[in-house]
Amino acid sequence: MPLWPPLLGRWKPGQKAAPGASAPLPTQDFEALQEQCLRDGCLFEDSSFPATLSSIGSGPLLRKLPPCLQWRRPPELHSNPHFYSAEAKRLDLCQGLVGDCWFLAALQALTLHQDILSQVVPLNQSFTKKYAGIFQFRFWHFGKWVPVVIDDRLPVTEAGQLIFVSSTYKNLFWGALLEKAYAKLCGSYEDLQHGEVSDALLDFTGGVTVTIKLAEAPGNLWDILAGAIYGRTLIGCQTHLGNERVLENGLVDGHAYTLIGIRKVTCKHAPEYLVKLRNPWGKVEWKGDWSDSSRTWELLSPKEKMMLLRKNNDGEFWMSLKDFIAHFKLLVICKLTPGLLRHEVGQKWSYTMLEGRWEKGSTAGGPMTLHRARGAFWKNPQFLLSVWRPQEGEMFPKPCSVLVSLLQKPRHRHRNRKPPLAIGFYLFRMSKFFDDREKLPREFFLQNNPLSFPEAFLPEKEVSQELWLQPGTYLIVPCTSVACQESEFVLRVFSRKHIFYEIGSNSGIVFSKEIEDQTEGHDEVFAKLFEQCPEINAVQLQRILNHLTWSGLGSTRPLFSLDACQGILARLDLNASGTMSIQEFRDLWKQLTLYQEVFHKQDRAGSGCLNCAQLQAAMKDAGIALSRDICLLMLTRYGNPSLQMDFVSFVLLMLRAEEMESIFQNLTQDGKGIYLQKSEWLMMTLYC
Template identity: 70%
Template sequence: MSSRPWKKAPAHPPVFDSGTDTIREDCGATARPAMSLCPPLRGRWKLGWKDSMQGSLHPPQQNYEALLDRCLRNHCLFEDSSFPATQSSIGSGALLQKLPRRLRWRRPPELHSNPQFYSTETKRLDLCQGVVGDCWFLAALQALTLHQDIMNRVVPLDQSFTENYAGIFRFWFWHFGKWLSVVIDDRLPVNETGQLVFVSSTYKNLFWGALLEKAYAKLCGSYEDLQFGQVSEALVDFTGGVTMTINLSEAPGNLWHTLTQATYSRTLIGCQTHLGKEGVLKNGLVDGHAYTLTGIRKVTCTYGPEYLVKLRNPWGKVEWRGDWSDSSSTWELLSPKEKILLLRKDNDGEFWMTLRDFKAHFALLVICKLTPGLLSADMGQKWMYTTWEGRWQKGSTAGGRMESPRDTFWKNPQFLLSIWRPEEGRRSRSPCKVLVSLLQKPRHRRRNQKPRLAIGFFLFRMSKFYEDQRKLPPEFFWRNAPLSGPEVFLTEREVTRELWLEPGTYLLVPCTSEAHKEAEFLLRLFSRKHTLRELGSSSSVVFSKYPEINAVELWKILNHMTWPGLANAWPIFSLDSCQRILALLDLDVSGTLSVQEFRGLWKRLLCHQMSSKP
């Protein structure tokens, strides 16, 4: 994705200055007492998970509470040696040429007399892109701000520059099946005049956006690794949801209906323009650029109805100049009341355009759904899901696509999928909706260090119930054509497909386009009711799980488990006890347990059961 075209790259390399040892007030305010800097806290970090092929794929997992407590006790400011205020955190590529000559690292209290982490009173879309080409990240982030409850999970709002301030901040990202805490210090890159070089806010004393971008850069490896990307990637990292990408040149006839359902549901929506080399076009749009879809509106004009979409440029400026732009005469076609309600003549990067122009000038529409049912008629129904981590290993499970020699395709991981019709719909003859998501994990700690593989998956129908635990042999694939397969293998991080399947047994085979290519993957399945198991694996059947578990569901789950030595004591847990357990563990007061919270409870119950054995 493109960055600001009017930023002229300097011919000289930047000089890095990590800052001073005390907090300064450069805005004429009363100076604060100086605080020393904390030396690195050694021996207390849990290293990132190791990958046998490329080493650590994740930043070190740091104990935020322990680091904060240590800094407060020692009256010092945190310095993160795992993502230091040096060039190594910026990167070593073309981004260096966009930086000011003397790049400094400063903390927010050094940049403003009244710094604030976040304010609920300010405009939601207040962020502006810096010199990093991460408009895809900013477009997703601005979509996140439209859902305060979802944002609170990513951005803990109990952080500030006053109470318990120690120069340390924490953010949460969904990273390949797990929610990761990313800890950073608050030293930010600025130019000679103290202006933020990367993400900034239109409110100069707000810094949550700049700090979140730094945390995401740490997760991806460096600021350089935020250059170029797809808005779908960041949307998934913010929510753990599933993305649906619509090619607007082939948009379905019910696109407005889809947008209406998405806008008024818990979805995050972004879009991208066509790739090009012109930068800012005459119509005000930017080539190869990501935008946030912030709203839709059906209006009544003098000639009839018009369908409008509202978009925002992450730059915080440069807007559409066509019909229904801020200065367009088409606004005179509306009633004065509706014009006053919708039109805002501000150069803030936000603008309206018709759905017709949107389809003509934009390439992709990306909708991130927190549950698969949001865009269908059964959106009120309960969905279940399964996740499975796997690997394509050279010499064993990296079999490649079906067009490769047929004696290798069968070596790919094979998953037996059983689809059942929900009990309330057993008599229905309609197919069941199944959403399959295949994510490939990065093959290097740095996001842009190694290109992604082209991935996809095939689905086969099993003619009879299969009880054997062994993988299906090559002969099966010679004799059976796939029910579904990729038209094109994609080098995307995630490949998602919505399927409508009759109840029965299927074989799911994720693969790469070429044999002998190694990578790890995460397979996610969503349906109303299913089970999944890997053939040739020692793992048992994995039953689908509810994304959120309430007290009644918790009572059913716990009382249907097999407890050694207590087989005749059913039910073990009363509904009242399950409600009490939920109250103790439901930290976000949502009335439900997340899968992560349930896993923690399950482990504790198993440990208690084992320790209580005679």
């Protein structure tokens, strides 16, 4: 299914959790437990989430419970129980005693996408085939899909009525069982009290949520909704803060709803923009314009009115976009593809996820302050991000769309015991090559201002931002609003093409002292390196080239920047995988060996650079004859301001020149010239 894969970060086996980290769920093998129960002829009882008050909670929720609370299984509650029915109305769930409208509103949105629902709720479970009182659900939990196993004992009244989530179809129990599994994931039923729609949408999909404050709604809100409704999205919304009190207009304050549809209708004088919402309670509806009993429906044609109006007290209702903006506080859109609020056909996105932590005394540096010299901001985890266009060689590079998502992990086994910290991230532009094996020092942040920074630190599970960046290298620094606060986090980046890693990490390549000191037998060195990484990316290519000995350059040691390695990889990456195999690297090394020989031959003074005459001679030695004017042009394009060219720039020039010569040989008929159609000529000129 088209959900983003869980690409885990740099968590190392045996690495201890940060102080205050939440305890993991117990590992339970669903199939093994089910088979054991079937063999023993018994029904599963989950000791890790028992049928006792401890699973419900220990606070105010206990006072809401009915007297004589019991725990019963669905076959004890109905003569013909079903787990799920595709024939039933999709939005069939109603909220119970727990104030988890945020969870239920997200769940209602989930039911609009059957393939996504089946990822969270395996629909092949039943109360007949292989029934053993055990069920399993899956949630996206900070980078990976986590299975949650439960038994099917549900809390009910003495009369057998479910006290939490129930279905309008009394014999369907998937919603009640899913709520129990989510309560187990969060700690207890009481830990489902109060939350954000965005939190549940994230746990159901692993997507990225975009929250729009309706008081600051953009002018193209309708277009955003249209793109979201007809794309791969789940949409929720929340009214203004309150205590879930029913207002005179029929809305509930402090309450979450699901947005399930939109419609542009034609009135007598002007078009009207309508949104369709559903209350998780399964009742209590809007009473204003376009409600079930409103006279505004008479403004439509009888046919359109018949198509849209359903006079049922089922919690579903229409209202105008204008009223929606006025009476609701937040709109939450969860995108399942990283195109965010735009529909882009045929575009491939890359996705990288890394884990990190803020730890008191080392990496919990807090935010930047006015007195940055006295701050510890530089101690925060630092991540290098290099972005570039999928199509290299554009004459006028366009900004790249990059989505950054920062997630903080819960700090306690029970979700509501420790509220989330206020978090955010800064973005800096990197202007020169540096040693990425160590963090950037305090001086970097004294001399550079961030391109992007948190307008406000938000105490939320996830903060995300879409950035439009020119191709280049950037630094992302996630932090908390106050120094010395501890938590673990997940940082995700989505873009067309990028490299993303933590500064100070080894990026998957570990160099032994023997490899660093070795001057001969490079093929053996390469074999050892590629045992660790069968395919290397530009970051790893940079590390290899900067660690190997360049005997053909004398005392001069070249430093390959990440941009240069991206350029090299772009020239040689024929299958557009973004990586290089050992055989491709061996071919590259043969070319580099030739380049260093001809470069060193012309650089007699050992300055590490070539002037125009030396460049012309070096290229001739390498088999490419260029005029002096062309060489001057190449120095302007690839050289430094003094019209001198170092070895790394020489490598890039030679790779480009050989590639263009190869293209010429493929296009020419007589070896003297070529005839290009307009489209071919445009491609060639833009590529160069």
